[in-house]
Each structure stands twice: as C-alpha cells, then as structure tokens.
Amino acid sequence: xxxxxxxxxxxxxxxxxxxxxxxxxxxxxxxxxxxxxxxxxxxxxxxxxxxxxxxxxxxxxxxxxxxxxxxxxxxxxxxxxxxxxxxxxxxxxxxxxxxxxxxxxxxxxxxxxxxxxxxxxxxxxxxxxxxxxxxxxxxxxxxxxxxxxxxxxxxxxxxxxxxxxxxxxxxxxxxxxxxxxxxxxxxxxxxxxxxxxxxxxxxxxxxxxxxxxxxxxxxxxxxxxxxxxxxxxxxxxxxxxxxxxxxxxxxxxxxxxxxxxxxxxxxxxxxxxxxxxxxxxxxxxxxxxxxxxxxxxxxxxxxxxxxxxxxxxxxxxxxxxxxxxxxxxxxxxxxxxxxxxxxxxxxxxxxxxxxxxxxxxxxxxxxxxxxxxxxxxxxxxxxxxxxxxxxxxxxxxxxxxxxxxxxxxxxxxxxxxxxxxxxxxxxxxxxxxxxxxxxxxxxxxxxxxxxxxxxxxxxxxxxxxxxxxxxxxxxxxxxxxxxxxxxxxxxxxxxxxxxxxxxxxxxxxxxxxxxxxxxxxxxxxxxxxxxxxxxxxxxxxxxxxxxxxxxxxxxxxxxxxxxxxxxxxxxxxxxxxxxxxxxxxxxxxxxxxxxxxxxxxxxxxxxxxxxxxxxxxxxxxxxxxxxxxxxxxxxxxxxxxxxxxxxxxxxxxxxxxxxxxxxxxxxxxxxxxxxxxx
Numbered sequence: 001x002x003x004x005x006x007x008x009x010x011x012x013x014x015x016x017x018x019x020x021x022x023x024x025x026x027x028x029x030x031x032x033x034x035x036x037x038x039x040x041x042x043x044x045x046x047x048x049x050x051x052x053x054x055x056x057x058x059x060x061x062x063x064x065x066x067x068x069x070x071x072x073x074x075x076x077x078x079x080x081x082x083x084x085x086x087x088x089x090x091x092x093x094x095x096x097x098x099x100x101x102x103x104x105x106x107x108x109x110x111x112x113x114x115x116x117x118x119x120x121x122x123x124x125x126x127x128x129x130x131x132x133x134x135x136x137x138x139x140x141x142x143x144x145x146x147x148x149x150x151x152x153x154x155x156x157x158x159x160x161x162x163x164x165x166x167x168x169x170x171x172x173x174x175x176x177x178x179x180x181x182x183x184x185x186x187x188x189x190x191x192x193x194x195x196x197x198x199x200x201x202x203x204x205x206x207x208x209x210x211x212x213x214x215x216x217x218x219x220x221x222x223x224x225x226x227x228x229x230x231x232x233x234x235x236x237x238x239x240x241x242x243x244x245x246x247x248x249x250x251x252x253x254x255x256x257x258x259x260x261x262x263x264x265x266x267x268x269x270x271x272x273x274x275x276x277x278x279x280x281x282x283x284x285x286x287x288x289x290x291x292x293x294x295x296x297x298x299x300x301x302x303x304x305x306x307x308x309x310x311x312x313x314x315x316x317x318x319x320x321x322x323x324x325x326x327x328x329x330x331x332x333x334x335x336x337x338x339x340x341x342x343x344x345x346x347x348x349x350x351x352x353x354x355x356x357x358x359x360x361x362x363x364x365x366x367x368x369x370x371x372x373x374x375x376x377x378x379x380x381x382x383x384x385x386x387x388x389x390x391x392x393x394x395x396x397x398x399x400x401x402x403x404x405x406x407x408x409x410x411x412x413x414x415x416x417x418x419x420x421x422x423x424x425x426x427x428x429x430x431x432x433x434x435x436x437x438x439x440x441x442x443x444x445x446x447x448x449x450x451x452x453x454x455x456x457x458x459x460x461x462x463x464x465x466x467x468x469x470x471x472x473x474x475x476x477x478x479x480x481x482x483x484x485x486x487x488x489x490x491x492x493x494x495x496x497x498x499x500x501x502x503x504x505x506x507x508x509x510x511x512x513x514x515x516x517x518x519x520x521x522x523x524x525x526x527x528x529x530x531x532x533x534x535x536x537x538x539x540x541x542x543x544x545x546x547x548x549x550x551x552x553x554x555x556x557x558x559x560x561x562x563x564x565x566x567x568x569x570x571x572x573x574x575x576x577x578x579x580x581x582x583x584x585x586x587x588x589x590x591x592x593x594x595x596x597x598x599x600x601x602x603x604x605x606x607x608x609x610x611x612x613x614x615x616x617x618x619x620x621x622x623x624x625x626x627x628x629x630x631x632x633x634x635x636x637x638x639x640x641x642x643x644x645x646x647x648x649x650x651x652x653x654x655x656x657x658x659x660x661x662x663x664x665x666x667x668x669x670x671x672x673x674x675x676x677x678x
Contacts, residue, residue, distance in 0.1 A: 008045035011038040016120035023113025031113035035120040046088035053085040079133035087130040094122040097490040104486035122148040153252040162251040169245035176235015183228030200278040209283040227288035233269025250312040254357030274335040291331025295423035297326025302433035333526035334411035341404035348392035348498035358382040358483040378480040394435040397543040400502030406635035414528040435558025443566040503539040
C-alpha cells in the first residue's frame with residue numbers, strides 16, 4: 001500500500017515537471033495530456049487508498065529521513081487514515097475536474113503549458129500537506145501551496161492588479177505562517193519531537209503546563225500553542241482579519257479560483273485544526289477563540305457578498321462565509337462536522353466557481369453581473385448546474401450543503417462554550433444572508449431582462465477574466481452562448497456529489513466509526529456531538545424535520561427577498577443604497593480593512609523604514625561613523641600638514657627643540673632614579 005500512496009503523491013509532480021520544463025518541446029496538447037494523466041492516476045490511487053482504509057488498514061510511518069539534529073528526526077512520512085484518505089480523494093477529484101475544464105477555458109492563452117504545470121504542482125503540494133505525519137512535512141506542504149498560489153494568482157503577470165493581488169496574498173499568508181511556525185516551535189521545544197503521534201501522546205502533560213508571556217502572568221501553554229497554530233489557519237483559510245487576500249485573488253484565472261478557493265488551499269487550515277483535535281480539545285480558551293473568529297467571518301464576510309457586482313467576487317465572499325461556518329464547527333468540538341462541510345463545500349463551491357467561469361466564457365469574458373440577465377435560454381446547462389450549486393450552498397433540504405450546514409448550526413446550539421449562544425444567532429443570520437446573495441447572483445445572471453447590450457456603466461465595471469494577450473472582451477458585441485463540452489462535462493460531474501453526497505456521507509462521517517481513532521472529542525466537556533447523535537434518525541428524517549427549523553425559513557426568506565428585489569421590483573436595491581449610503585459605503589469599502597492595512601501596516605512600515613534610513617543609516621552610520629571618522633582624520637591631518645613645509649632648517653629647528661624637550665623631561669627622571677655617588 002505504501003507504493004500506491006507514493007504513486008498518489010508523486011504522479012502530479014511528474015506531470016508538473018514535464019509540462020513546466022518541457023512544455024515548449026512537447027507542445028500544448030501533450031502538456032495537458034501528461035498533467036491530466038498524472039492527476040487521474042493520483043485520483044485512482046487515492047480511491048484505492050480510501051477503500052483500503054475503509055477495510056481497516058491504516059499506515060503511519062517514515063518514508064525518508066532528511067536529517068537528524070540533536071535527537072530530533074526530520075522526516076518525510078505519511079499518515080494514511082480516514083481523514084487523510086478523504087482529503088486525498090476530494091483534492092484529486094476536484095483537481096482533475098479543474099484540469100479538464102482548463103483545456104476549454106485557457107485554450108487561447110500563451111501560458112497554457114505553464115498553467116497546467118502550476119495546477120499539477122499545486123495538487124502535489126496539497127497532497128503532501130494532507131498526507132504528512134509530522135510537522136516538518138506539514139509546514140513544507142503549507143508553504144508550497146502558498147508559493148504556488150502566488151504563482152497562480154499572478155499568472156497574468158502583465159496585469160498590475162494581478163501582481164498586486166498575488167503579492168498581497170503572499171504577504172498576508174506570511175503573517176499567519178509566522179504564528180503557525182511559532183506554534184510548531186513551542187510544541188517542538190516542549191515535546192522534543194515533530195511527529196504527530198509523539199506530540200499527541202504527551203497532550204495530557206502539555207495541558208498542565210503553563211507559560212509566562214508576561215512575567216508573573218502565567219497562561220496555559222496549550223492555549224498559546226493552539227492559538228498560534230490557528231493563526232496559521234487564519235491566513236490559509238482566510239479568517240478575519242487575515243481574509244483580505246482571498247477576494248483580490250480573483251485576479252487569477254477562474255480554474256484556480258475553483259482549485260484554490262474551493263477544495264484545497266483554503267481548507268488546509270480546517271484540515272490542520274481537525275488533525276490537531278487531540279491538542280485543541282484540551283483548551284477551552286483556544287476553542288473559544290476559534291469559534292469567535294469563525295462566527296465573525298461567517299456573518300460579516302457574507303454581508304460583503306451582497307454589494308459585489310463581479311460574479312467571481314460574490315462566490316469568493318461566499319467561500320469566506322462558508323469557511324467561517326467550518327471554523328465555528330471546529331470551535332464547537334464538532335471536528336467531523338467541519339470536515340463534512342469541507343467535503344460537501346468542495347464540490348458545490350468548485351461547481352459554482354466553474355459555472356461562473358462558464359458564464360464568463362459565454363459572455364465573452366464579461367464579469368459584471370449588471371451586464372448579464374436572461375442567460376437561462378442561452379446557457380441551459382450552466383443554468384441548471386448553477387441552480388443545483390446555489391441550492392446546495394444555501395442549505396436547501398436534501399442537498400449536500402443542507403446536511404453539513406444544518407449540523408454545524410445544531411452543534412453550536414449544543415456547545416457548552418460561553419460564546420456559543422451569540423455565535424448561534426450569528427450563524428442563523430448568516431443563513432438568510434447566504435440565501436440572499438446567492439440568489440441575487442442567480443437571478444441577476446440568469447433571469448430578468450437581457451442587459452448584455454447595454455452601454456458601459458459609469459463605474460468602470462471589471463470585465464475580462466483573460467490575459468492581457470487576448471485583450472478585454474466586451475459582451476455588447478456578441479450574443480451569449482453555451483460553453484463547450486470540455487467545460488460543461490466537469491460541471492455536471494461536480495453537480496452530482498453536490499446533490500447526493502451529503503445524504504450518503506452524514507451517518508458514517510458524523511455518527512459512525514469513519515473518523516474513530518482519528519478525531520478526538522471529550523464528550524464530557526464538549527457534548528455537542530453526543531447530543532446530535534441522540535437526535536439523529538437518518539438523513540431523510542433530518543431533511544423532513546428541516547421544514548420546522550428557523551434555518552429553512554430564513555433561507556427561504558433570503559431567496560424570496562432576492563426574487564422581489566431583483567426580478568419583481570428591481571429599483572428597490574438602488575433606493576436602499578441611497579437611503580443607507582453610509583452603510584453601503586462601509587460594505588463597498590470592505591469595512592475599510594484594506595485601507596487600514598495600507599495606512600497602518602504598509603504606511604507604518606514605510607515610515608519606520610524611512611526613519612531608519614534617514615536617522616540610523618544616513619545619520620548615525622554614514623554621518624557619524626563613516627563620514628565622521630573621515631572628518632576627524634582629515635582635521636588631524638590638516639593640523640599635521642602645517643609642519644610639513646619642506647625646508648631643511650625648519651626640520652633642524654624642530655629636531656633641536658625635540659631633543660631639548662626630551663632632555664628637559666628625562667633629566668629630572670634620571671636624577672631621581674640613579675644612586676648618588678660620593
């Protein structure tokens with residue numbers, strides 16, 4: 001089985017190397033064939049691994065020892081259990097769909113081979129992250145997905161906005177990664193090991209340790225270590241306030257929006273906390289912090305989706321909100337529910353991103369929803385899968401998103417943490433917001449009067465999810481059309497699990513033995529999952545019960561409100577915006593967090609740098625030490641030069657005076673030291 005595991009991990013790497021280094025030689029077609037074959041092999045191997053794990057076979061061992069320093073082993077190793085196998089299948093399946101989709105989406109792009117190389121390398125990096133059995137390899141995968149996401153977001157490097165976006169993503173993630181490596185360092189210093197199993201075996205001892213960050217003020221060691229680890233997750237999984245990179249990353253091509261922001265990179269933080277459940281479970285302070293951050297992200301990022309007009313940015317803010325839901329589940333000790341929502345969300349969010357890309361193709365690279373409308377006749381397949389994805393996103397009963405989202409809300413309801421009641425209300429409010437912005441997008445794009453022939457808007461709407469080499473398409477000069485089969489087939493394949501996966505997976509994943517021995521929950525301190533298990537009577541019963549819950553009626557109200565605002569009385573949103581201009585401006589400016597970061601952090605760093613340059617570098621180092629010492633030497637030399645006249649009699653007089661001075665100084669000294677003679 002170890003050879004199959006290696007095959008799953010390395011097959012995408014082989015494709016990435018072939019397309020990256022030899023893409024010009026082997027040609028565009030062979031580049032996508034090799035990379036797709038690599039990811040397909042990885043998917044098949046991942047399915048074999050999952051079947052083997054379901055049969056009771058688990059692997060945890062080292063593959064290669066990189067270095068041994070002071071008894072600390074730095075290894076490449078795999079931990080293959082139900083959590084790993086699930087992530088492997090999800091990552092490789094979504095990646096394969098994205099690879100196939102990319103053939104149609106990027107067919108005219110001059111960087112075709114380079115793009116396939118990047119997305120295959122990204123798949124390899126993500127697999128190394130989820131398959132790791134130690135913190136060193138986890139950190140390698142963690143940083144590798146960050147690096148490749150930087151390359152993908154800035155893929156169209158001639159666009160200033162793309163370069164700004166990938167630099168922003170890189171820097172914001174470094175903030176989170178600083179906390180992440182601090183957490184790893186604390187655990188290493190305390191346990192003397194980087195291996196998960198050895199660290200987890202000492203978790204009880206770690207829970208009793210204290211740490212003095214401020215002298216005389218001891219705090220729980222495990223709370224500090226877990227919060228540091230979670231700060232890393234806040235960066236990767238785009239949690240408030242480190243979420244600011246994700247909406248701007250829409251500057252990259254749509255396929256990577258689906259790959260990075262649906263199933264892989266942004267879920268790395270959720271996966272990591274679930275993997276670290278033996279540590280997080282022992283610190284209520286860390287869980288409270290996790291739940292609070294998740295609740296803020298779930299609700300307030302959803303609000304921002306309401307005012308977006310770029311189709312991809314609406315889906316991006318939806319991703320932020322859903323990641324908040326997953327994070328809240330982690331805080332409620334419902335780790336299996338968080339992973340469950342991670343899996344269902346991976347499929348329906350990849351579906352929505354790729355459907356948005358299909359709309360962009362059909363609209364000739366137009367992204368502004370105000371230029372769309374009435375597309376259901378022109379793009380029937382994209383319309384159908386978008387409807388299914390939207391219903392899954394809002395948690396419509398029987399759809400996959402319903403089961404995972406409903407379980408998160410119920411888990412928080414049963415949580416014993418002091419902050420849980422407030423977060424529960426925030427999640428319920430988020431249900432209405434999610435339904436409203438999801439169907440706002442759906443109705444604006446697919447229903448109503450066609451608007452693709454209208455004149456340009458005064459606010460310079462963004463359009464053109466395409467590289468500079470193609471120019472910016474304009475929808476006004478062409479009729480919309482359905483996308484080719486190479487685009488629509490992956491959409492249909494993603495739509496199937498978006499509908500049925502939740503009902504199939506809920507019982508074994510949440511209330512069965514699927515995650516037994518992998519995810520650890522203290523049922524006495526955190527009884528949410530135990531109480532959910534008592535109330536669960538099957539997927540069908542849960543769906544029927546949903547019609548009596550507030551979440552269903554809030555979602556229905558959100559859909560109805562969107563229908564009224566954008567189809568029945570489309571003038572209402574403009575009137576609300578003008579009546580609440582300040583609130584609209586706050587949302588439109590994304591709570592001014594970007595502006596705050598630019599002024600406070602970026603501006604502050606520039607001012608500190610300018611101060612150090614002017615005062616320390618120019619003033620002290622150059623002015624005092626370098627130029628100052630030169631001026632002292634020059635002054636002394638100028639004085640000494642006065643005696644260098646070149647006349648012999650001047651030197652003779654100086655010698656006579658010198659001898660006289662020496663005699664005057666030495667004579668009394670000699671008299672005092674020599675013995676007297678009679």
